[in-house]
Amino acid sequence: MLRNILVTGGNGQLGQSLKALTKANTDYNFIFVDKEDADLTDNTAISRLFETNSLYAVLHFAAYTAVDKAESETSLCKAINTDATATIARLCETYSTKLLVISTDFVFDGSKTTPYLPSDKPNPLSVYGKTKYEGEQMALQNCKHCLVIRTSWLYSEYGNNFVKTMLRLGSERKDLGVVFDQTGTPCYARDLAKVVLLCLDKDFEGQILHFSNEGVCSWYDFALKIMQLGKKDCHVRPIRTADYPTPATRPAYSVLDKADIKQFLGIEIPHWEESLSECLKRMEI
Secondary structure (H helix, E strand, O other), X not given: OOEEEEEEOXXXXXXXXHHHHOOOOOOEEEEEEOOOOOOOOOHHHHHHHHHHOOEEEEEEOOXXXXXXXXXXOHXXXXXXXXXXXXXXXXXXXXXXXXXXXXXXXXXOOOOOOOOEOOOOOOOOOOHHHHHHHHHHHHHHHHXXXXXXXXXXXXXXXXXXXXXXXXXXXXXXXXEEEEEOOOEEOOEEHHHHHHHHHHHHOOOOOOEEEEOOOEOXXXXXXXXXXXXXXXXXXXXXXXXXXHHOOOOOOOOOEOXXXXXXXXXXXXXXXXXXXXXXXXXXXXXXX
């Protein structure tokens, strides 16, 4: 009998990437839900998912991710990122269900100059980062068999993301300014989805791990490579964060140390340029 896996945020970048990978899966029965199927701010709706399905694990991908909008929609952001995560964690504990939660580099303030370890103390600068960090804590406090995976700069062939925005602007404009003083690492959602699948077969108990692709770049470097691989005739200029003010403060440095997850799963991780190239091929660009 197939074991049931509930996936929240089923229509998001990571949800769709996992869906594409698991079409021929014979080990698990994946139940993908999105906000149209279950309102995560409604505890009754969440409880119903557990009552009607015998769940082996929950992959909690759903989140409020509009980073700038969150600064003015604090209550809704907290309801989804913190409160709903707490409810899901409590239900997982009640029903003896494993829980894997996706979190973010935004839990850090970016003041380090060496890659962030899972054990480093978070200090979020934004509402989004704060609510995601509180969600992590709720998950770990309320569910024994819980794993949190933090990621950064997520993109894919699905949904809205930086890669798609750059490709669109590269077609529309001849000149574009992109910040060079924020440094991190992109993460191809398909690579993260593969890691999530590997984690399902593992035992975990209150762990935090980090995952992105390998390497380091600024948003400027990332944009430049997207234009090159996408064959866009657009001049990309490096600009300072101060020249492009946003409501939410981003961490200036958010490279994640991935040694723990590589050891935990026995894997090598592709460089970000390699995965970007794969993504663009899948987009037929």
